Amino acid sequence: MKVNKGDIFTIGNHTVGCGDSTDREFVSKVIGKNKIRAIVTDPPYGVAYVENKKDFLKLGVKDEKKIAGDHIQSDSEYTDFTQKYLGAVVPYLEDYNACYIFNADLMYPSLRVGMTNRGFYYSQMLIWVKNQPVMSRKDYLSQYELIAYGWFGKHKTERSKSKNVIYHPRPNKSKLHPTQKPIGLLRRLIPDNTVIGDMVYDPFLGSGSTAIACEHLGRKCIGIELDVKYVEIILQRLEKLTGEKAIKSN
Secondary structure, three states: OOOOOOOEEEEOOEEEEEOOOOOHHHHHHHHOOOOEEEEEEOOOOOOOOOOOHHHHOOOOOOOOOOOOOOOOOOHHHHHHHHHHHHHHHHHHEEEEEEEEEEEOOOOHHHHHHHHHHOOOEEEEEEEEEEEEEEOOOOOOOEEEEEEEEEEOOEOOOOOOOOOOEEEOOOOOOOOOOOOOOOHHHHHHHHHHOOOOOOEEEEOOOOOOHHHHHHHHHOOEEEEEEOOHHHHHHHHHHHHHHHOOOOEEOO
């Protein structure tokens, strides 16, 4: 299906918008009258990311495809960026809600400041330990990612005492998206603060893994993705999984 910036699609119980998740007007159009129980997202980290040595050697090549929005940012820029995309969804959160935001250690302090500045309560750092490291220019290769966990206002857990260190393998090579998160990992996180039928919001939907996990779990997903090509991938994945056709709703 041909996708253009500003398009909004429904497919089964899920909604996908192609646009900017920091744009309050667009976020309002995508979410509509729905209420969000959980935010689960993997935003641009503000740092260069590669999966293997081959891609590492390509860093700096102008024609290499990059993640939309994933350019080097200062601490203050990243804090402001965080406040914008979280602020856009605040009016649509349920009274009891939760927030999971993946990030790298370099920008994690700025992410945390952005969360608290926008009124979110920062509760804990969760750590995803991978079976393999990712390439880096640093002295030590990183084999983990951080997840900022918190909420806006009030929260309640649906599953008690999950561990804050999660061991889950990462794909050897993400075919659909350079920072694609394992669906199995998302399936472990989402039920901790949602029940069947709840709405999960991902403002950086990427290749659609959050939506896929929600379909598996009986949750509904509302997601926004800036890159037209990734929105096309999302729709293809959801159509294949649900057996339904995407419908343009605007």
